[in-house]
Amino acid sequence: RKSELNPESNVQFGEGGAGTFSDGKLWSQISDSRHLTRKVLSEFVKAGAPEEILYIAKPHIGTFRLVGVVEKMRAEIEALGGEVRFEQRVTDVLIEGEQMRGVTLHSGEHIAANHVVIALGHSARDTFAVLHKRGVYMEAKPFSIGFRIEHPQSLIDAARFGPNAGNAILGAADYKLVHHAKGGIANGRSVYSFCMCPGGTVVAATSEPGRVVTNGMSQYSRNERNANAGIVVGISPQDYRQDGLLQGPVNPLDGMAFQRFWESRAYELGGGTYEAPGQLVGDFLADRASTTLGAVEPSYKPGVHLTNLGERGRSSLPDYAITAIREALPAFERQINGFSAFDAVLTGVETRTSSPLRITRGRDFQSLNVKGLYPAGEGAGYAGGIMSAGVDGIEVAEALARALLSAA
Template sequence: MIRLTELSLPLHHADEALPAAICRRLRITPRELVRHVVARRAHDARDKGDIKLVYSVDVNVRDEAAILNRFRKDRQVQRTPDTRYRFVAQAPEDAARPVVIGAGPCGLFAGLILAQMGYRPIILDRGKVVRERTKDTWGLWRRSVLNPESNVQFGEGGAGTFSDGKLYSRIKDGRHLDRKVLTEFVKAGAPPEILTEAHPHIGTFRLVTMVESMRATIEELGGEYRFSTRVDGLDVVEAAGERRIRGLHLHDGGYLAASHVVLAIGHSARDSFAMLQAAGVHVEAKPFSIGVRIEHPQGWIDRARFGANAGHPMLGAAEYHISHHCSNGRTVYSFCMCPGGTVVAATSEEGRVATNGMSQYSRNERNANSGFVVAIDPARDYPGDPLAGIALQRHWEERAFVAGGSCYKAPAQRLGDFLAGRASTALGSIVPSYKPGVTPTDLAECLPDFAVAAMREAVPVFGRQIPGYDHPDVVMTGVETRTSSPVRFTRDEAFQSLNTRGLFPAGEGAGYAGGILSAAVDGIKVAEAVALSMGASTADAQSAVAA
């Protein structure tokens, strides 16, 4: 097949316009076009009055060789890439069982790939199965009751389960591992459209059933899940001049022998970070960001981005991505934008408030929300201890808890009051979506001074880019501290810890991913590294292709 890219058509084009455009572009007659399949669809809304749909299509033609030769210098007409996944190894019959710590996107795909290669992995998660975890999460949102081991951060599916379910990233991988992730998601119940949309997403409710389906697949292949199982220590032995992992100490006093361990613990496993540092695992501080969630009526964002075409079903709810470099040297930017979504309580520790955003597949809630955050840096803001970023996060989360009323309500403020430097005593026309509720206050008391100054400078800049962004009734809810892991468990080219052989740091918690898709891809890479390090048989695996 031939892959034809950057094929642009009007938003309101008829069905027959696409094959006609293919024929024009390839300079062939309709009889020469055998069939076509949409590989990717995006939209170009730079001109709101003339929005275009931009396609990549795979086509069968009667004389493929002649067309490829005719367009041999045209980068937009190429042979369709082979995106099939090929396993790198196959487990021998007596293979040891690797252990995966964490059942978020990274751990899920590490476990899946290991299971598909025949390794029968053991997957540990400190939280509960996804439906029980969902009940506990709603317990915080509806009744202000927090379960520190089962919440937005901990449990089957990871933090991405309660998010917008975005399935795109900036990663570039010549092996098309992102395609493997999307294909497995579709097999597990995701809508097939995620294979073609430029910015696919799933939403929380669909993610729940998909995670369950993938767990069943792993178990059918011999994998084993152990929920409500926290790892509280490592058994590390020194031999032949190197440290090597030998087993895991569990929270209930149990012990699990393990020579190959995938560390996919997520970006909020702060007690686990401390345990790993105490065990001597190499760790370093990593940048992250801090700020608030900011809410606008979704209709405002739709009109700002799409003009008169707002509401068109092919466009859906509009997104935005904005950033500004401030005079104090800080960068302010939008993070994890959730069209038609809600702001949710995302803390995992008692006496602290943290926020995040979430959307369902329909994205039809009244408000859009996004992180409105300021980048911070270890050398400048929390030097010294590699875990100092955690202390910084906790400090501001505790301030937010008190400002919200010490009951898991979140501190909130009208944007107009924030810019004027005065506390809010009431909110305006925009109703905040955060549950279990908000308390009007002064968010400047819940954020570093440098962040407040940078955010105040950025607001009018963003208002010029998105009309209505700087409306005084816009709601800000604090605090957003979990943008990414504040640490990195550094690994070598074989994906193993720099100083602890057999330990494979992976995903967001280890500092190597940001979001569902990139975490899942990292899980695949680490699973492959585990298999190869176990002396796997690769003779037959090079030609093995995932179903």
């Protein structure tokens, strides 16, 4: 709101991580033969989430409630003997031979440990770099990039619920869209809606100065005027170096460098004030800069700077992504009337859809080449949301307990 970024405490970092500021949609498509998602949901209820999340099809608790839930989870961890240290970033790891020996905090304190779970989230770029420097095996992985799109929630409700739109029992409608691009340089790429937030807001999700990243969230009530969703294009490690974007030898941190490049470009296109670059869908499809907003007022704070997101030579995303999204929007219109309406608003860039790398583990959940290091959750490349990160956490904790017991 004040156009200031705190790199230590933001949407990505701080108590509860990205989870605290997330939209709080608590469903997942992971295969879950052991019903661990049920365990995760039960823990949420114990920490104050509404009981309905245990039985409704698409549980959602919203951002404000998550803050209190996370605080209660911390209290439970402390009651069980755990310790939570704030503002104690890990700045280095000590590895002897192939064995984890401990971590160093940015205060300089060293904590000795033969077993370390590292659950960094997808934006801990400094720590990824340290782990890489210390020789921890990791590999680049695919993720997706794109924009946020905003429509009036009433438009989505009308398309989804017809004459019943606005009925309080139905609440705010959501959508899930996919398009497989056919033409030109975008050939074969999938474009899909990501983290759709009915009645929500687009949020500033950067964690680094001089960069702009979008994401979405909503309150439990989902009663803000706009619906928003990421409209993103799948990319793979082969794409990171296209068009000479990155120099030097290929390395597992390439996806991170790729994200940084486009997030810095978004900052420039937004006018260098943390406003997000934005454009009306009609202008984006016609490849001309937007100069005035229409009926849709974008929700991103501190604001939106109108521009041409797809201008050749100064584009906000690689050309193949722009082409794919230009092809997908009219296709989505065929599923949701008004989706590519002239004055729907695009803001960018959406680059933190999942981790750009995987800290690869073996069957024992430990790093492939460092014993005692347990990479976990989204940053390790083994989860893509709150539920899957929670389930992964349980499995890592079980693996760690097994290792400790067998050593005892």
